[in-house]
Amino acid sequence: MRQGYKDRGITILIMLFKKFKESFVFKRFLISYISILLIPLLLSLIVFNTSVAVVQKNSVNSTLFLLNQLKNLIDSRIEKIDEIAIKMAYDSKLQWISSLNKPTEGSPDIYWFWEYYNNFCKIVSNLKDELDISLLVALKHNDTIYYNSVLYFGMNDFYNNNFKYEKMSFKEWYTYLFSRFHYKDFLPKSNVVVDGIKKEVITYVYSFPFWKKRNPDGVIAIFIDESKIQNLLREIVENLKGNAYILSEEGKVISSYSTNLTMLNNINSLNFEKSEGSMVVQINRSKVIRTYVKSQLNNWIYVAEFPIEVVMKEVYFLRKVTIIVLLVALFLGFIFSIIFAYRNEKPISEILSILKRARPALNKDEKEFEFIKKEISNLLQSEIELSKRLENQQFILKEIFFERLLYGHYDDKSKIEKLMKYLNFDIDSKRFSVAIIRILKEYQKATKSILNELDLYRISIEEILKRNFEGPIYIHTISENEVSILVGFDIENDEEVKKQTKDLFETIQREITEKYSITPLIVLGRTCSSLFDVQYAFLDAKELLENISLKYEEIENNIICADEWQKSDVIYYPLEIEEKIISLTLAGRVGEIKSILDMLFEKNFRENNLSKNLKIIFLNELLATFIKVLNRCDSSIASTLELKQLFVTKEKQDLEAVFEEIAKKFFEISKIMDQNKKSHNEKLLEKILDFIHSNLYNSQMSISFVASQFDLSNSYFSFFFKEQTGMKFSDYIEKLRIEKACELLRKGKYNIDEVAKMVGYTNAHTFRRAFKKVIGILPSEFCERLREV
Template structure:
C-alpha cells in the first residue's frame, strides 16, 4: 500500500513521464539517424559505385588516348616521309614506279608499328599514284586486293566499296566501328579502322587526294579494358566517338534497335545518370575524353542494389528491436530516477509555501535568470559593435596620421579587422559643421552628436562601401574616400555633384553650413596622410561669407612664411626608420625637402627652426633604439653652419639613413632565415598532396596572405608555381631513370589526379609526360 502511494505521488508530479519521454526522445535520435543513414546508404553506395566504375573508365580512356596519341604521331611521320614524297613525285613525272625506292619505303614503314600499345594492330598505306598498297612487310597493287584473294577482306563491305570510300572524300583522323577483318595472316580478327587521307595538311579546293593511311586496331584489348568493369548480368559497356558512333562494346545493348540505337544526352564530362529503358532501371556511368569520345557503362539497378536493400532490411529490424528493448530499460531507469526527486519536490514546495503567500516556484527564478542572461548578451553585442567602430576609427586615425610603420603592418591590421582594400585611388576630406562654436551645455553636445550621426548616414548612402570615417574634432568629421580607377589617372568624376548632394540634404535637415576641405588624390593608401594634411590646409583657408563650401587643396594655399614639418610627416619618418624601410625614408625626406625648399623656399631663420625639429626627431629615435644600433653618431653641424639650402640638413639625413640601414640589415637576416626554412620545408614535403599555403603558414606561425606576399617578395616566384616546379623536376628525373607508369609517378611527386599532373607537366615542359619519356629515349638511342 505504501509502495502504491509512492508511485501515485510520482505520477502526480509527472516526474516519471518527464524522465521517460526524455529518454525515449533521446532514443529516437539514433533511430531517426539510423533511418537516415539507411536512406543515405543507397546514395553512398551509388557514389562508391560511380567512383569505382569511373576509375576503370578513366583508366580505359587514358590507355586508349595514349594509343591514339602514339598513332597520330606515327601517322604524321609516315605522311612526312621523304621517300613517300619522292615516290609519288617521280611516278607523276615519269610514269614509272621506282622499285628500289618502294622497297626502301616498305622497309622504313616497319618502324611505324604501334610497339608501345598492347593492341594487335597493323596499317596500310594506300596510294593512287603509283597504284600501290604498302604494308610494313609487303607491296601490293590495287588489283591484288579483290574478293577472290584473301590478302584483305572486311565484313559488311566489299573491297571496291572500301577503296571508293577511302578515295572518294577527305578523311581527317576518322574511326569506323569494329569489323571483322581478314589480313595477310589469313586470320579473321575484329578490328577498328582508323583512316587519315593524304596529304595531312588541310586540303583546299581542287587539291587532289594522293592516298590514305589506314590503321587497323585490334578490338580485343579495347574489350579487355571494358571487361575490367565486371559488368553484372544485363550490363553493357561501350566506347563511342564524338559523333556518338559506337566503336566497340562489351555485353548486350539495352538500347532499342529502332532510332539508330541513339545514346542519351550526357550531362558534363563525367558522372552518373539514372535511366529507365523498356521498364528496366539502369545506372549510366560515363566519362568523356578531350577528343569527345565517350566511355560509358549501363548497369541494371536491381542486381547492383540488391545487397544494399538486404542490408537495409537487416539494419531496420535491428533498430526496431533495439528500440523496444531500450524503451523497457528507459521505463525502469525513469522510475528509479523519479523516486528520490519526490521528496525533494515536496521539501521545495514546503519552503515556497512558507516563504510567500502566493504561488511561487523555481521557474520564476529561472525566468529571471534567463532574462538577465539575455540582457547581458545584448549588452555584450552592443559592446562588440562599439569596439568594431572604435577599431575602424583607430584604423582611420593611424592612416590619416601616417602611424603605420610599413605596408605589412597595415595589412596585418586590416586582416585583424577583416577589411579588404582593393581600390587604387584615395583622397582625404575634412567636413566641418558650422554653427556649433560653443558646446557649453548638454543639449548642445547632444545636438552635435545627433548631427554627426545624420551626416555619417548621408556620407555612407552617397559612397556605399567606399569610405572610412573618423571624428577629427568636436565639430569635424574626417573621411577617406576610395575608388577603383583605371590606369592613367586618379580622379573622381562627378565628385562635386555628390558632395553638393550631401551638403544640400544636410542643410535641409539642419539650418547650418557644411564646409568641406579636400586633399589631392593618392595612388597608395599609405600616402593618405599627405592628402589629409592638404585637406586641413584647404579647410583652414575657408572664410565665412564666401559662397564656395568645397575647397580643394591647391598650390596657392601653401604659406611660404611657414616651414613644413607636420606631425604626420614626423610619424612617417619615424616609422620608416623603425621598419628599416629605406625607400619609405627617402620618400619622406624628399617630401620634406620638396615642401620646404622648392614649394615654400623658406628663409634662413625658418631653416634653422626646421633643423631643430628634425634633430629632435633624430634624438628621440636614437634614444628609443639605442639597444639596436651601433655607431650611428656622426658629427652634427652646429647652428652657425646651417643655411637655407637642403644641403645643410644632409648630415642629419645621413644619420637617419645609417639607422635605417642597420635595422634593414637585421630584418633581411631574419627574412633570409625564414625563406630558407620555408623552401627547405617545401623540398622535404613536396610529395604530400595536401601541401599548400594553409599547411606551411601553420607550420611557421604566419598568416596565409602574409606567406604568399613574403614568398613572392623573397623569391620572385609565386608559392604555387614553386611547388609545381619542385614536383615536375622530380617527375622528369623519374621519367628518365625509372620505368614507372605515369599514374605512379604522379602519386610519387604529390599529385592525386593524373590529369592535373599531365596538364602541369605540359605547361612547364611543353610536352606530355609520355612524349617527354619517348623523346628522351630516342635521344639516348642516338
C-alpha cells in the first residue's frame, strides 16, 4: 500500500514537472503564487524583528517613566524638606532656645522650650506623607531633643531609650552631629530602633545657624522611612524580576530593592552621564537591561535593571511559534500554489486551444498572454464602437422624448415615468419652468453664415445656463432660430421659482447681448408642478410668441412672462390641445380631460379679453372637437347623445353654462370609453387565463407563446398582464406550477425529476430554483419534512 502511494506521488511530480516545462501559463501562475507567498513571509520576519526592538524599547520606556515618577516624588519631598529645614534654621525662636542653658527644675526658661514645642508640632504634622518622614532637632548647648511631637531633656537618655542606630554608639552619633557643619548631608539607609521597633531610615541633616560653620548650636535631622521607598522601587521591578537602586552622586547606595540576587553587582563605578538612559550590560553571563534617571536637584541616580530574557520571554516563544507556522504555511502555500496554478491555467489553455482551432495560422511559439491580450483588445475595440453607436441612439431617443413631451404627445403620466426610467433620464424636480428663446429679431433666409452664427449662439446659451444653474436643464431646438429650455427646481414655492427663472434668463440675455451685440426675445411659460404639465406651459409660450404684434423695441428687456402679458383678444385653442383632448377622451382619461378643459376655460373666459362673438366661436370649435370624437366612436355611443341644444348662437346669454354642458358631454363619453375598455380588458384577460391554464404544463409556455396566440406584442402583453393581475407573468406561472408540484410530491409516487417534467420544467435545476423561490425551501427538504410528518 505504501509502495502504491509512493508510485502515485512520483507520477504526480513527473506530471507537474512536465506541465511546468511545457506550459508557459502554468509556469507564470506558479511563480506568481509562490512570489506572493514569499513576500508576506519575508515581511513577517521583518515585522517580528521590529517587534522585538519595539518590545524592548517599550519596556525601557515604561521603566523610565516609573523611575521619573519616583524621582519627581522624592525630589518634591526633598524640596519640601529643604524649605522647612531652612525656615527652621532661620527661626529666631529656635536660635534663642539653642543659646539657653539646660533648664533646671522650676526654671522660667522651660516656658520658652514649651512655647517652641507648639511650633515644632505643627511642622511635624506638615511633614507627614507617604514617605513617613520624621523630624528631629538636637540642641547642643542645653542637651535638648525635639523628636516627633515629643520634647526630651537629655540626649543620651533619648538616644539609648527612644532612638538608636544599631551600628552607632551615642558618642559616635553625637560626634557625627556636632563635630562639623552639615548642609543637606545624608546617611544612606541605616537600621535604627525607634521606641523598641526596628526600621530602616535615610537620614537628612542640616546644622544651624548657618553662619556658625565651625561650632553650630544645633542640628535638624529628617528621617525618611526606607521601607516606603523600597515599596516604590518594588513596584517598578517586581514584575520584571529585577533590582532597583537609588545612588548618591558618589555611587553610595541610598536605597535598594532586589528580587534577583544573581544580578547583584557593584555599580558604584558606573558612569551615568546623561539625565536618563538605558544600556545592556553583562552580569554573570546573562544580559541585563539597565535604565537610569538622574535627579537635577541632588544628583541622585535612580537605577532599575532586569534580565532581558524576562522581557523577551513571550517574544522568544512567539518566535518559535512563528517559525513553525511559517514553515507550515510555506509548505501548504506551495501545495495550494500548484493547485491554483493548475486550476487557473486550465480554462486559459482551453480558450487558447479554441482560438488556435479557429485560427490555424496561429504561430505556435507566440506567447499565450500576448495572443489573448490582442484578441481582448479587438473585442474591446468592437465594444467601444458599439457603445458609441448606443450613445448616438440614446441622444436621438432623448431628443424624440423631449419633443413629444413638449408637444403633449404623452397622455399618461405613468408612461412618461416609464420612458424616463428606460432612457435613464434623471429629472426629479419639484417645479419646472419652460422658456422659448427667439435668437434673431429679423430672420428670413437661412444662409450658411447665418446658420453658423445661430449654432454659435445656441452653444453660448447652453454654456451660460450650465455656468449659472446647477439643477437639471434640457435644451430643445424648435427651429434654427428658436430654442426651448426646460429647467427643474428643487423648491415648491411658485413665486420663488418664477423669480429665479426670470433672474436666470435675464443673465442669459445680458451675457449674449454683451458678447454678440444681439438681444434675443425670451418668452417664459408658467411654472409647472409635474413633467406632464410642461406641455401646457410650452404651448402657452409658443402661442404667445406667435401672436406677439408689438415691435421688439417696445418690449421691456425683451423678456415676456406668459402669465403677466396683457390680456389678448385672440382665442386660445391650439391644434395640439385639440388633438390632446381627442386622444384623452377616446382613452377614457376623465381626470386629465378635466384639467385641460379647466385650463381652456381659464384662458378664454378669465384671462383673455374675448368678445361674446369670439367666445361663441371658441365654444363651437370645442363642439366641433366633440363631434370629431363621436366620429371615431361606435355609432351606438353617438346615438345616445343629444347635440342640438349644444350649438351656440348669439341668443344664448350664459356662455359659461354652455361650456359646462359641453365639458359634461366630454366627461360622459370618456367614461363610456373607459367602461368599454375595462370590459374589453376583462374579456381579454379571461381568455388569456383560460389559455394559460389549458397549457400550464407545456414546456413551451412563455410570454411570446401566449402573446402570439392573441396577436399582442411581448412588451404590451407583459404590461397588460401585470396591470390586470398585479403579478408578473413568470411569477404567476411559477406559483401555479409549484402548487401542482407540491400536490404531486405529497402523493409520494414520483421523484423530484419526474415531478419537474410533469409540471413543465425542462430540467430539475430550474425546477429546484423556482421551488425554493416560491416555497422557501428546496424540494428535497420539502420531501424530507413530509416523511417526518
